[in-house]
Amino acid sequence: GAVVSQHPSRVICKSGTSVKIECRSLDFQATTMFWYRQFPKQSLMLMATSNEGSKATYEQGVEKDKFLINHASLTLSTLTVTSAHPEDSSFYICSAHPETGNTIYFGEGSWLTVV
């Protein structure tokens, strides 16, 4: 199946710093990428939808100035958690939608721990 890669898979950062997570579609071009957050034993919570070359669309309650999303190319989207706090510690997952078809593929996820 199609491959979506996330990096880093785990990151620990200090409170107040910013962290960038990358999401790459390795063998297809992704017109749309989605960013999710998942808490333990819960389903995925959609944070935002990003389309290549345009501003991301954030879900209600998600701070766009705190979670900066950039979809610079058809194979790369980044999520930057700015001024991170311990409550931002979570599992962040991206997914990508190819230019053709409707199948959506997920990355392996990134564990963020803010200390």
Place this chain on the structure above:
Amino acid sequence: QKEVEQDPGPLSVPEGAIVSLNCTYSNSAFQYFMWYRQYSRKGPELLMYTYSSGNKEDGRFTAQVDKSSKYISLFIRDSQPSDSATYLCAMNPGGGNKLTFGTGTQLKVEL
């Protein structure tokens, strides 16, 4: 009422059993239906993808969609301990729209 309802389990079955996982939904606009498997601390892995009503089989997995009842199922034959995971149903109207997920069903296949 949630758009997609899924029993969270946990569901525990013996090895070799047939497992039936189900979701119901309320939005008649949904046309594409997917099942993802998520192991602990990993991203979801696409298992099955179906469009509109009907059945689709892939190895030990069979996905069924009944749009008239707004009901989808995933069957796992000859279940293995390695099938132990959380299974998420997901659906959308198509066109690259965001997925709407069920809460996920936690499955444990015991030796």
